Amino acid sequence: MGVEGIGARVVRKEDKRFITGKGRYVDDIKLMGMTHAHFIRSPHAHAKVKKIDSSAALKMPGVVAVLTGQQIVDDKVGNLICGWAITSKDGSPMKMGAWPAMAPETVRFVGQAVAVVIAESKNLARDAAEAVVVDYEELPAVADVHAAIKSGAPQLHPEAPGNQVYDWVIGDEGATDAAFAKAANVVKLDVTNNRLAPNAMEPRAAIADYDAAEEHFTLYTTSQNPHVARLVLSAFYNIAPEHKLRVIAPDVGGGFGSKIFIYPEEMVALWASKKVGRPVKWTGDRTEAFLTDAHGRDHVTHAEMAFDANNKITGFKVKTYANFGAYMSLFSSSVPTYLYATLLSGQYNIPAIHAEVIGVYTNTTPVDAYRGAGRPEASYLIERLMETAARQLKVDPAELRRTNFITQFPHQTPVIMAYDTGDFNASLDAAMKAIDYAGFPARKAQAKSQGKLRGIGVSCYIEACGIAPSKAVGSLGAGVGLWESAEVRVNPVGTIEILTGSHSHGQGHETTFCQLVAERLGVPVSQVSIVHGDTDKVQFGMGTYGSRSAAVGLTAILKAMEKMESKAKKIAAHALEASEADIVIENGEFKVTGTDKAIALPMVALAAYTAHNLPDGMEPGLKESAFYDPTNFTFPAGTYICEVEVDPGTGKTSFVNFVAADDFGRLINPMIVEGQVHGGLVQGIGQALLEHAIYDANGQPVTASFMDYAMPRADDVPSFNLSHTTTLCPGNPLGIKGCGEAGAIGASAAVINAITDAIGKNNLEMPATPDRVWRTIHAA
Amino acid sequence: MYQTTYHRASSVDEAVSLFGESSEAKFLAGGQTLLPVMKQRLASPSDVIDLGKIKELQGVELSGDTLTIKAATTYYDIMTNADVKKAIPAIAHLTSVLGDPAVRYRGTIGGSIANNDPAADFPAALLALGATVKTNKRSIAAEDFFQGLFSTALEDGELITAVSFPVPAKAGYEKMRHPASRFALTGVFVAQTKSGEVRVAATGASQSGVMRVPAIEAALKSNWSPSAIDGVAISANGLLADIHGTAEYRANLIKVMAQRAVSAAG
Numbered sequence A: 001m002g003v004e005g006i007g008a009r010v011v012r013k014e015d016k017r018f019i020t021g022k023g024r025y026v027d028d029i030k031l032m033g034m035t036h037a038h039f040i041r042s043p044h045a046h047a048k049v050k051k052i053d054s055s056a057a058l059k060m061p062g063v064v065a066v067l068t069g070q071q072i073v074d075d076k077v078g079n080l081i082c083g084w085a086i087t088s089k090d091g092s093p094m095k096m097g098a099w100p101a102m103a104p105e106t107v108r109f110v111g112q113a114v115a116v117v118i119a120e121s122k123n124l125a126r127d128a129a130e131a132v133v134v135d136y137e138e139l140p141a142v143a144d145v146h147a148a149i150k151s152g153a154p155q156l157h158p159e160a161p162g163n164q165v166y167d168w169v170i171g172d173e174g175a176t177d178a179a180f181a182k183a184a185n186v187v188k189l190d191v192t193n194n195r196l197a198p199n200a201m202e203p204r205a206a207i208a209d210y211d212a213a214e215e216h217f218t219l220y221t222t223s224q225n226p227h228v229a230r231l232v233l234s235a236f237y238n239i240a241p242e243h244k245l246r247v248i249a250p251d252v253g254g255g256f257g258s259k260i261f262i263y264p265e266e267m268v269a270l271w272a273s274k275k276v277g278r279p280v281k282w283t284g285d286r287t288e289a290f291l292t293d294a295h296g297r298d299h300v301t302h303a304e305m306a307f308d309a310n311n312k313i314t315g316f317k318v319k320t321y322a323n324f325g326a327y328m329s330l331f332s333s334s335v336p337t338y339l340y341a342t343l344l345s346g347q348y349n350i351p352a353i354h355a356e357v358i359g360v361y362t363n364t365t366p367v368d369a370y371r372g373a374g375r376p377e378a379s380y381l382i383e384r385l386m387e388t389a390a391r392q393l394k395v396d397p398a399e400l401r402r403t404n405f406i407t408q409f410p411h412q413t414p415v416i417m418a419y420d421t422g423d424f425n426a427s428l429d430a431a432m433k434a435i436d437y438a439g440f441p442a443r444k445a446q447a448k449s450q451g452k453l454r455g456i457g458v459s460c461y462i463e464a465c466g467i468a469p470s471k472a473v474g475s476l477g478a479g480v481g482l483w484e485s486a487e488v489r490v491n492p493v494g495t496i497e498i499l500t501g502s503h504s505h506g507q508g509h510e511t512t513f514c515q516l517v518a519e520r521l522g523v524p525v526s527q528v529s530i531v532h533g534d535t536d537k538v539q540f541g542m543g544t545y546g547s548r549s550a551a552v553g554l555t556a557i558l559k560a561m562e563k564m565e566s567k568a569k570k571i572a573a574h575a576l577e578a579s580e581a582d583i584v585i586e587n588g589e590f591k592v593t594g595t596d597k598a599i600a601l602p603m604v605a606l607a608a609y610t611a612h613n614l615p616d617g618m619e620p621g622l623k624e625s626a627f628y629d630p631t632n633f634t635f636p637a638g639t640y641i642c643e644v645e646v647d648p649g650t651g652k653t654s655f656v657n658f659v660a661a662d663d664f665g666r667l668i669n670p671m672i673v674e675g676q677v678h679g680g681l682v683q684g685i686g687q688a689l690l691e692h693a694i695y696d697a698n699g700q701p702v703t704a705s706f707m708d709y710a711m712p713r714a715d716d717v718p719s720f721n722l723s724h725t726t727t728l729c730p731g732n733p734l735g736i737k738g739c740g741e742a743g744a745i746g747a748s749a750a751v752i753n754a755i756t757d758a759i760g761k762n763n764l765e766m767p768a769t770p771d772r773v774w775r776t777i778h779a780a
Numbered sequence B: 001m002y003q004t005t006y007h008r009a010s011s012v013d014e015a016v017s018l019f020g021e022s023s024e025a026k027f028l029a030g031g032q033t034l035l036p037v038m039k040q041r042l043a044s045p046s047d048v049i050d051l052g053k054i055k056e057l058q059g060v061e062l063s064g065d066t067l068t069i070k071a072a073t074t075y076y077d078i079m080t081n082a083d084v085k086k087a088i089p090a091i092a093h094l095t096s097v098l099g100d101p102a103v104r105y106r107g108t109i110g111g112s113i114a115n116n117d118p119a120a121d122f123p124a125a126l127l128a129l130g131a132t133v134k135t136n137k138r139s140i141a142a143e144d145f146f147q148g149l150f151s152t153a154l155e156d157g158e159l160i161t162a163v164s165f166p167v168p169a170k171a172g173y174e175k176m177r178h179p180a181s182r183f184a185l186t187g188v189f190v191a192q193t194k195s196g197e198v199r200v201a202a203t204g205a206s207q208s209g210v211m212r213v214p215a216i217e218a219a220l221k222s223n224w225s226p227s228a229i230d231g232v233a234i235s236a237n238g239l240l241a242d243i244h245g246t247a248e249y250r251a252n253l254i255k256v257m258a259q260r261a262v263s264a265a266g
């Protein structure tokens, strides 16, 4: 309805403040009497902390306190938790070592904090930190998964012998083995999914403010889910009961998953604020971001796929080693299990799947969910394997996929997920048409005549979003429910506030969520505002990740809207002396259908609040809330195809074309969806060509700055050609599937498939740097 | 950053005398190297002497066969300068692929060569073109100026005032960009002087910084064409190796970039 309703390209309301520098981020906030924290971090990947001497530092100007890991343990601040319990194949629970907010005895990765200096300014805190003498006894370290599981490898935690967190399986091993026994062809592939550093533009930051009179804490933090932060800080870390802890996540400059987690710095800031009796601020710098923001990916996988004589897949076997880093981060355990192995069926009919996932500790930064979380790893594996199979079976890669597509819905995969709807042929067709797939051989020949190697690569991804049905995830070990809540407040003058538990840190909720209201009431989006990110304002919420804000968060808003509309219609009917059933809402008015009798929304709102003439027994006011728990995951899917040219002299890849045909269900704001896809594709291309968080054998990070860690830039990526082939999601009333992660999930396989096609060699690891591609071309 | 005292000099003489009066001074030009290092607390000058407002250090002059670029001229000003584009377009091209826009707006030729990063672009141009570095005290041939990684012939407190380049008959620069930093993973500058001498310099490649490449010079001397380099063997010994490029890869790049630079030079 209207020019600003669902499907309209409404310009982002929030951009005025972002573009004019008026965004209000944590670091912009200054409180009276605020002190500044600087963390003292381990330069060693593995060491015993023998002694911390802060006597000289304490005498320096402006120093308020130097606090250590032993003190935070003594004060009974809880260890960091992992919120998803995974059970190994032998029935034993996952094996976890303790993770205190600052290390009292042992450090296990470079960058782990051992102490903190609190001072009058950031610079004074940093000066004093240099005077704190930490006596370490270095221990042998291990950074690589394969090295970590060898016997005799340095051991990280006594609780986890062999550095093994779990050995988890899914699927039917017997049925899978039987499929392989009868296979006409078996295709094998080893792949590494490279470790990534998330690098949100805004580094993490926190300000903690303890009010001794009220025994109340306020925490300003860079969080994707302030309510979850409050829950965890209160229930597990003993900071304060929930009613004595307010968590505010104001403008947040990107998260990509890395700001889901509650980090040691937030815990320390809260605890320290009470200890020193003043507000404590910490703003991380880029080096700290590289060292301490949870990394993403880092899988090593061997996979085999069985085909019958008609090139139909009959079985799929996967063994994956997942590097968790030195500690189990908040949702880390679920990423290579329930967010990865449950997607191993891809877009294909696969009768039998068996996967084994071994989680491993190493002396590296903890790894957790990063844009796509498990699904990029699954999609990359399957789509590399499909391409490998097409080459080995000598069939067209698009045709091989078509032969195996799931076409009947709902479809129960052998790995838990039940796909509700989709049309995989439609997105493949759209992408093939957009890139002129049929004309590729001629273009390849043309490029060859100019000394260039041209390749084309297909990637048909599927993901599970709209996270998630609470009961289902609960039965799989999740420690929380994954519903969302919303509240609609109509003010007496008819303007509307939407309170939501979703959190916007780049997604554009302040625009899209208003569009739903505009759609339903026919009011301009300027009359609606979105309130989020503050536990004192919004009662509860699960936050934003897993492409859930529209599918789950917006549906909760819809439910609350429906309740509000129902009451408003009663008030309108009463005022217009009509039957409630005859009231329709159009252009901001409540009308008696088929007549010219109408009452405007502000008058209905005013009537609700003056309460002079309400239907008998009706409560005053116009405010409703709702909780929405999804019934299933949603399944965005699509096809990405890219065409590349490789320079044989330098190994450098450049893009000729990149097309994306996505099925996201209903689009609220196509412009914002395109922005999400662009960003996701760039992250996927970044993983494929540029990004890699590398450690040396001793656990020293090699890529802890932008001078070494290659982030994708505008000139590294092409202009994208986007389209949509839509099937509406039957699981939620708006038919939304979600679009936040798709690009990052599907892009990397398309890129590597294209490069390996161009160079005529199948095995190529990410990132496909010019050096690596050149060596692969020229390898014997 | 540690505490430091900032000075804005208005002349070369003032800058040099301020330097002499301080205990551990540093000249500050574009700040694209010095400031990040100070922020990381890897440098702690007592005094910082800003050269940015000294008029005599700004600008480009073309007189006869000599192109002179003053030390504090920014990359952007070099890249867009009509005399540079006319006399030595390869320098304009080099500047256009140096770093990113922010770096090009602030960074200066003087800062670049004083710093002598082994992957910086300008040292290759100076060496291949046989340029002369002018300081407040003397003139130094490029050959003598660059003395290995981050080290130059400059004495403590000596200030670069300009670089003068003999205008060549032909010149070209091609660079494989480092994917993260945009410095040269390997860059090669080829030049043919008006007297017919061929000089080739590679940056980003050697463990000892910018270097001449005699084998390619010899090949081009007898036949100025990309194909002349086909048969040249470049050894990987002594070349840099890191996560972005093996020594063998850099050896390959020296050849490939030289060939492309010759093509670009015409």
Ligand SMILES: Cc1cc2nc3c(=O)[nH]c(=O)nc-3n(C[C@H](O)[C@H](O)[C@H](O)COP(=O)(O)OP(=O)(O)OC[C@H]3O[C@@H](n4cnc5c(N)ncnc54)[C@H](O)[C@@H]3O)c2cc1C
Binding pocket: B026, B027, B028, B029, B030, B031, B032, B033, B034, B035, B036, B051, B071, B072, B097, B098, B099, B100, B103, B106, B107, B108, B109, B110, B111, B112, B114, B115, B117, B119, B120, B121, B122, B158, B159, B160, B161, B181, B182, B183, B184
């Ligand atoms: C992101 C990034 C990318 C970059 N990419 C590239 C690249 O692709 N190629 C490249 O070549 N460089 C690159 N650089 C480095 C850049 O060129 C620097 O600008 C240059 O190294 C230093 O020049 P500056 O004017 O900024 O000097 P400053 O940082 O101000 O000074 C550097 C040093 O030179 C000294 N100095 C400065 N001027 C003089 C003078 N007139 N006389 C004597 N000493 C002086 C200073 O005291 C200091 O020690 C990059 C830098 C960054 C941050």
